[in-house]
Amino acid sequence: MTTVDTPDTPFALVDAEKLDRNAARLREHLDRLGVPLRLHVKTAKSVEVADRVHAGGPITVSTLAEAEHFAAAGYTDVLYAVGIDPHKLPRVAALLRRGVTLTVLLDSLAQARAVTRFAQEEDLRVPALVEIDCDGHRGGVTPADPSLTEIGRALGDNLAGVLTHAGESYFAHTSEALHASAQNERDVAVAAAEVLRAAGLPCPVVSVGSTPTAHAATDLSGVTEVRAGNYVFFDLVMAGIGVCSTDDLALSVVVTVIGHRHEKNWVLTDGGWMATSRDRGTQAQAVDQGYGLVADVHGTLIPGLLMTGASQEHGVLSTRDGKPVPELPIGTRLRILPNHACATAAQHERYHVVSGTNPSVDTTWSRLRGW
Numbered sequence: 001m002t003t004v005d006t007p008d009t010p011f012a013l014v015d016a017e018k019l020d021r022n023a024a025r026l027r028e029h030l031d032r033l034g035v036p037l038r039l040h041v042k043t044a045k046s047v048e049v050a051d052r053v054h055a056g057g058p059i060t061v062s063t064l065a066e067a068e069h070f071a072a073a074g075y076t077d078v079l080y081a082v083g084i085d086p087h088k089l090p091r092v093a094a095l096l097r098r099g100v101t102l103t104v105l106l107d108s109l110a111q112a113r114a115v116t117r118f119a120q121e122e123d124l125r126v127p128a129l130v131e132i133d134c135d136g137h138r139g140g141v142t143p144a145d146p147s148l149t150e151i152g153r154a155l156g157d158n159l160a161g162v163l164t165h166a167g168e169s170y171f172a173h174t175s176e177a178l179h180a181s182a183q184n185e186r187d188v189a190v191a192a193a194e195v196l197r198a199a200g201l202p203c204p205v206v207s208v209g210s211t212p213t214a215h216a217a218t219d220l221s222g223v224t225e226v227r228a229g230n231y232v233f234f235d236l237v238m239a240g241i242g243v244c245s246t247d248d249l250a251l252s253v254v255v256t257v258i259g260h261r262h263e264k265n266w267v268l269t270d271g272g273w274m275a276t277s278r279d280r281g282t283q284a285q286a287v288d289q290g291y292g293l294v295a296d297v298h299g300t301l302i303p304g305l306l307m308t309g310a311s312q313e314h315g316v317l318s319t320r321d322g323k324p325v326p327e328l329p330i331g332t333r334l335r336i337l338p339n340h341a342c343a344t345a346a347q348h349e350r351y352h353v354v355s356g357t358n359p360s361v362d363t364t365w366s367r368l369r370g371w
Contacts, residue, residue, distance in 0.1 A: 010275035018250035023053035040229025048365035137167030161205025182213035
């Protein structure tokens with residue numbers, strides 16, 4: 001029998017019970033609001049995870065490699081939610097010709113013209129969403145920007161609707177701020193759709209979403225879909241802004257104690273940044289969790305202990321308050337709870353899967369890498 005003590009460390013571990021609970025929570029919330037989920041697969045990048053929580057449903061991807069991988073597994077409604085590079089349009093066309101409804105994203109007239117020209121040359125419709133900026137976080141145009149209707153007209157029959165992402169919601173630290181971010185995300189997306197419609201342009205899709213706003217939303221009128229992905233695993237950043245608790249984190253990295261530096265009050269592990277990533281997303285939060293919290297191999301947090309340092313293949317554990325580190329003999333296995341599930345998962349090719357505190361590894365799930 002394979003248990004959490006069997007595989008060589010470090011390795012990524014997923015608690016299927018927590019994964020299922022996280023998925024059910026958001027599904028029930030969106031059902032109450034009457035809006036369907038478009039699962040973002042960029043966090044887990046695993047067909048097995050998608051099949052478990054959203055079998056066959058519409059998905060969002062962050063790379064064309066994901067689109068191709070999930071299309072091969074039978075997913076036929078795919079949104080590529082990164083601004084389209086015209087050089088990648090032949091890969092888009094190949095998926096469209098396989099019967100996949102692949103929608104692209106753009107926010108400039110240059111991209112719109114490139115998509116339209118390519119679609120005409122290939123005798124294809126390339127459905128495209130216009131990215132709307134709702135909070136100044138990254139890309140997109142505002143509803144008041146005249147280029148919104150110019151882009152819509154340039155797309156012609158390829159125009160499929162609008163999309164926005166409340167990236168600033170990851171920095172909201174109160175329930176009131178999260179709710180305001182979710183409401184603003186909805187309001188801006190709907191306003192952009194109304195601008196297009198007022199100009200005589202179609203806007204069937206109004207797409208919003210992030211893990212924080214998906215959970216905080218109370219009014220999604222006018223929205224046709226919600227995108228979220230991090231929620232399947234959650235992480236310490238999400239716990240830090242109150243979207244979940246540390247007990248909801250379904251992903252961890254199992255590491256082994258390989259040394260001690262008593263004069264520095266350190267415990268050394270074989271899990272450095274190659275296993276956990278360098279993400280320090282909680283650094284700006286009220287509680288800085290270092291490179292991650294530390295639990296025993298069964299998932300129980302060890303009070304006051306966190307991963308405070310990382311080199312390529314070494315992790316450094318120490319205490320938050322400077323008290324002596326607990327006795328952790330060489331060979332002790334531990335779990336590191338990640339700051340950012342997407343970044344930590346990206347370091348691994350597969351997940352070892354357990355259910356709750358049962359130490360048996362039930363199965364492994366593959367994970368896609370690359371672009």
